[in-house]
Amino acid sequence: MDPLTIVGIAAAFAAIFTTMILEGGSPAAIFLLPPLILVFVGTFGAGIAGSLLSDVKASLAALKTAFLGKPPSPDGTVQTLVKLAESARREGLLALESAVQDVDDPFLREGLQSAIDGADPEELREILFAQIDTRRAADKQAAKLFGDMGGYAPTIGIIGTVLGLVHVLENLSKPDQLGHLIAGAFVATLWGILSANVIWLPISNKLKRVSEVQCHQMELVVEGVLAIQSGTSPRVVQQKLQSFLPPQAAQKEAA
Template identity: 55%
Template structure:
């Protein structure tokens, strides 16, 4: 699991709490049920209005992946593909049937099975690339859903503030309570901005990044499987696949030296 999202949430909300304490206020001064309900409920409703129920369900079902996402081990996939290419070159594709049973990656396993079954290379590539594109499209929809909510939240917060200020103007005859009511009115704007910039937009960015990594991993597997099916030289397969991996600057400098 990559803990970046959880760490980020703790740091972000921790900074907000610390700033409240440094101002000499109480956290309960901003934890008000009415504006929180308006902002969160209004944002969720606006998200549903601009989308479909199926999209909303898929977006929220993607949240565990955003929180518990584990980057794919692409370097391990490269080594597996090189080993498969070596065995296929020596013993033929049919010899890989036993090896396919030990592969944990479902995408690699199904693609390899297609190659073993004698699927035409162009057809196999088309099938695998369609699966990658379908995943990318679905993930993009989930990320867009949260990005849209991030756009709605601040405006919904302003609506909550306006509603509260109307209540303030109705009670101008109670000067002792005006300060508290005005402060409470701006809590809705606070929650709109806070949920937008610390929850919805970061979750959208997280889902986009997770999708990029997973689709890149799948695309590399497609190239590797095509080479295995073609009976390419294992050394060349390894070099080509490793050239597709993003290298760290330090490794690049070391290789250049």
């Protein structure tokens, strides 16, 4: 589990509420039901209006990845591929038939099985990279909804403020209530800006980053599978795959 999204959003809210308290305000003052309904329901409605039903389902399912998902470990994958390369070099490619069933990564398992079945290396590369492109496009679409909501939220918040100010103008004959009404009118703008920059845009960015890591991992797997299929030396396989790792992970793997 990677808790940084939860930690980051919680820290941002804590900073906002602490600032309000230090300035003599009360966090309870911004929890007004009408602005909350307008900003959150209105933003979600505007977001899904420009999406397909399948896109919305994928985006909602991706929330679990944003908050609880753990990116794959590339160094662990390198170790697995090197061990498979050693077995293939020692016993032959067909000897990996039984080892394939113990591989947890479905993409790696599928690639190895295709290699064992004798798929042409160039065709196998094209097939696997096509799957990576498809995965990247699906992840991009899942993140897009939250990015769109981050763009709509501030504007919808302004709409809420305008509605609130209209209500203020309707009550100019009640000067004792104007301060409260004006303050309430600006709560919608606050929630629009806050939700966009503290919730929706960070979630979108997290999904994009996780997608980058996962697709990079898949590219590493493709190179490893093709190297195993061609009978490359395990040491060369390790050196080649380490070039895909971030510097710190590569140093750790080499050690």
